[in-house]
Amino acid sequence: MAGAELTPESTGSEMFRSDRYFKVWQYAVGHRRLLLRSSRDRPPDTRIDIHFANVDLMLLRPSYDGLIIRRADDEECEKVGLDYGVEVKPGRLFVLGGDLRSFVVSAPPQWHEDEGAMDDPSWFGQMRGTR
Numbered sequence: 001m002a003g004a005e006l007t008p009e010s011t012g013s014e015m016f017r018s019d020r021y022f023k024v025w026q027y028a029v030g031h032r033r034l035l036l037r038s039s040r041d042r043p044p045d046t047r048i049d050i051h052f053a054n055v056d057l058m059l060l061r062p063s064y065d066g067l068i069i070r071r072a073d074d075e076e077c078e079k080v081g082l083d084y085g086v087e088v089k090p091g092r093l094f095v096l097g098g099d100l101r102s103f104v105v106s107a108p109p110q111w112h113e114d115e116g117a118m119d120d121p122s123w124f125g126q127m128r129g130t131r
Helices: 074-084
Strands: 014-028 033-037 048-052 058-061 063-071 093-096 101-105 112-115
Touching: 033 063, 058 074, 074 093
Parallel strands: none
Antiparallel strands: 014 033, 014 063, 033 048, 048 112, 058 101, 063 093, 093 101
8 A cells, every 4th residue: 555645624634543553663853753653463464654754843652552643723733832832833733632632743644554564664764773
């Protein structure tokens, strides 16, 4: 399956949903890239990588037992900007789960599903400090 950009038409709408278990897999400081991974050690026999580029701010859990990603609405962008002292442009805040307890401020996330092994490099390219 090819990579796909997760881009809904309206703010607040759900972009991605999976019942699978995801871990925060890698973060590369130099290019501000974040990778969440659902490995193939549990059925089904595929792995899913979710890639966030140009990360400005993130508040993450180490893992997610099921994952929902949605684009935040204008009010949520304003709240995160005020709470964390950063500018959050519309369309750059992605909520992981139901509320602002977990989010990423970045370019729109992309995802890719394949049959790669747990430690194989991501379809999104090798990140510094990984093999």
